[in-house]
Amino acid sequence: MPTATPTPTPTPTPQPAGEPTHTPTPTPTVTPTPTPTPLPAAGRILFSSDRDGNEEIYVMNSDGSNQTRLTFEPQRDRFPVWSPDGNEIAFTSRRDGGDSQIYLMGSDGTAPVRITNNASDDSNLDWSPDGNKLAFNRYNGSFSEVYAMNPDGTDQVQVTNTGDGSQPSWSPDNNRIAFMSNVGGRDHIDVINVDGSNHLQLTDGSLSNSAPSWSPDGTKIAYASIAEFGGTGEIYVMNSDGTNQVRLTNNPANDGEPVWSPDGSQIAFVSARDGNPEIYVMNADGSGQTRLTNNTAIDFDPDWGP
Template sequence: MKNKIQSFPNLILTTCVLILFIVCISSGFPAHVEARVYLELDSPNLRRIPLAVAPLQPLCGCQTDEKIALTGRKILIDDLEFSTFFELLDDPSSYLEKPKSCGLSQGSFDFRNWSLIGAELLIKAGYSQNGEKLVVEFRLYDTLAGKMIVGKRYRGRAQNIRLLFHKFSNQVVESITGLPGEFTSKIAFCGRQNNEPAQELYTCDYDGHNRRQITRNKSINISPAWSSDANKLVFTSYRRDNPDLYLIDFMKGKETRLTERKGINAAAAWSADNRHLTLMQRYENHSEITIIKTSSGDTILRVTKSSANQASPCWSPDNREIAFVSDRSGTPQIYITTAQGGRWRRLTKKEAYNADPDWSAHNDKVVFTSKIDGIFQICTIKPDGTNHRQLTYARRDCETPSWSPNGRHIIFTEKINGIEQLMVMDDKGRNLKQLTFDKLKKKGPNWSANR
């Protein structure tokens, strides 16, 4: 039987990304820029900033390509809408500027055409395509101050147009909020066709585009987890008749088996430096939390010592603690222990069934599932047990939440018309969006860092 990992151009791509040409010619930016705070994220009155995206223009002398212009603009608009920070003024018929007569650079157009329609921010972009090669220039302007906030030029293959525009979207969000968006991140998940016995691994972009099947071993594959640099993926597979942990290194193009221990080796999570993994392994015929070396798969520490079952470990952002599930009280609850083992405390106290914790590196919150009135819902809680908050009020089970790299969104699965689909929402449970609509039954989504 053939067993192959599919090529993964986009993965490789990002890492082969290339030389970053930062040409700092003294410029529109004085050396010490007086940083304007556009959005204070902690402000209770967070408002969306009105932003316009001018129709894309061909760069000087190049031919108009409607497909690039429309696709590119739509990617920017969808990304920035997703970020929830902007009010998109995206209807070009409401624009005052005549695109043909105006350029991208400051001085070649009138800011008042934009401030008059209410746009406080403006994106201008131009493109040129030469065969396979695509060049896109972007500029983000503050129309009220009449100055450029950031400008970038990207060159890449035309087939990677989505990645290229996502990169600038990240830049826009970073310029406004201090943290980049999630637009060049990936989602890994398990998928099962119909009721086939096999469950394979897949990846897609944060927005559901570019789906790729990663494993083809016709076995059961579960619990994918990205390394913190998003170049590697660990997962558990039954293909040698025992749930062993495997690692795919996309840069080296290699798959290796990490554990050979009998019984469960599953639910692995990477340490921030990628040198260690915490996972569940069998001890004395039940499951405990351990830490293994990524390089060898050797177990270096058994973190929990209990006669109960442990599952789903995840690291705190500083890697000093591990949150995990245990039924030591009789039902599954979430606990936190030091990464050396020993001391532990119970985190969840409400409801009889709490599981699948994921600890955000950015907003100091643990997201998890909680069975509320018979249905699994997504909740968040602070690591000190305060701020317990129910985010979903679904009629069908919501499962396996995973934080986006900047902690602003959560991906999870919800059963819709009998099929588990990928869903995404912000960290307050707002802006819920269904990401997939096909018949593949999806499980265990895991959100990568930006690449």
């Protein structure tokens, strides 16, 4: 019987250098990182709304919770602003007939008291940071100017003399007021000393710049701007001297009425991006834009207080 010859074991063919054999690794699925919702800053937000049939004053927490009606009048109540200590609210109303006048009430809506009484419309209020003055604009049917007065309505003094000053916002040092003015059919943001001196124009070139709001640290001014015909309003921020104008919002609907949180970390504003004007909040750099109110009515005139 012949002896079997063993079959030689084949020698493996070496892989070329630099080309190791790999076991394929599945490609991981990348989940987009959602834009974080901003943590609510401290304080409460006043606003106007016609959700109950006519314009009334409401208040809510800074996260949009606990929305509470403060005024109950058949006439328009608007432009609410907090006193710096949070104990009082100034607002305008037509409740006594005729033109819009300024009132004070407690932070819970109690004990309203009328503090102006004239034949002009008063609106767009702002309380000085030290609590000693209220700024507002007064429209006599032809011209609008910025005024300042004591919170009890005494010592009413005209600050601007442009024929079209409105929407005042106090600087944190109580010495200057930013406001909207108009030259050549274009609304722009100006600043002026409280005594009426040193009037400076900060913005130009856009069709409309409006609703200035001074940051709590005094370094920035937020405002709304429409840059071109047919365009929509967007929120911008700039240095308090008018430099470094930066756009914060960008959508096809109108955004406006920016106001800062007391700590300067966030901005509340009004937007119609979801079909009708609602109150939104975003971080001071424009990130984390979040809706706070959600109804079929108009919510506007925000003011963020303690």
